[in-house]
Amino acid sequence: MKEVKETSIKSSEDVILARQVAREMAKKLGFGLADQTRITTAVSELSRNIYLYAGTGRVVIKAVSGDSGKGMEIVAEDNGPGIPDIEMVMQDGYSTSKGLGQGLPGTKRLVDEFEIKSKVGAGTIVTIKKWLR
């Protein structure tokens, strides 16, 4: 399945839009309800981070296939201020704003693959993958 959906994130309404897109695709690809919820929650966290910290950005959701079979890849990208200390934001309990400090480390635990790249003054890209079992 070659399907790519891009949602641009500019407001908190777009966060809802991105997770609707994510749930729809997860359902379509055959993920069970628990995985649909994991994926949708992860997308919610990443989209909200964009809107809260960078203001604007985009979330690209696509169906992928690899050695681990079929799955879903989500890339959340912004040109915001970037993260000076990634290790710190990946710690449980760390929060600079309105979450419970579980946003990024929590997201990582919901998915199979998690990668974060950030450059201060340039932006942040988070890529997550969930494989169909």
Place this chain on the structure above:
Amino acid sequence: MERVPILKMGDTLILTLQVELHDEMAFRLQEDILKKIYETRARGLVIDVSAVNLVDSFMGRMISDTAVMARTMGVESVLVGVQPDIAITLQEMGLELKGVHTALNLEKGLELLQNMGEVGHEGG
């Protein structure tokens, strides 16, 4: 803008989350609930999420904060109707909803409040 209705049943306020709340709506709702608690002299708050298919860290924080704020005003809160996959997700993320009691459904939530002595007989 759309608002989420807050129902009063006896001494209890019941908030049923049905629409997908964006962040501003959630903040406004939090204020609305606290005002309503004050105005109605409610003695218990039930937050029903049985129609909700996702609770992320923001929503979790809102629910937890609201319960703590309500408690500061003297009102206990019960979260009811958490679906299995939401319970799984919250646990895996490491989100702990502090300050809020939980019950399986609305009926059991009302029972719990009653047993806590927070709510008297209906009709108030």
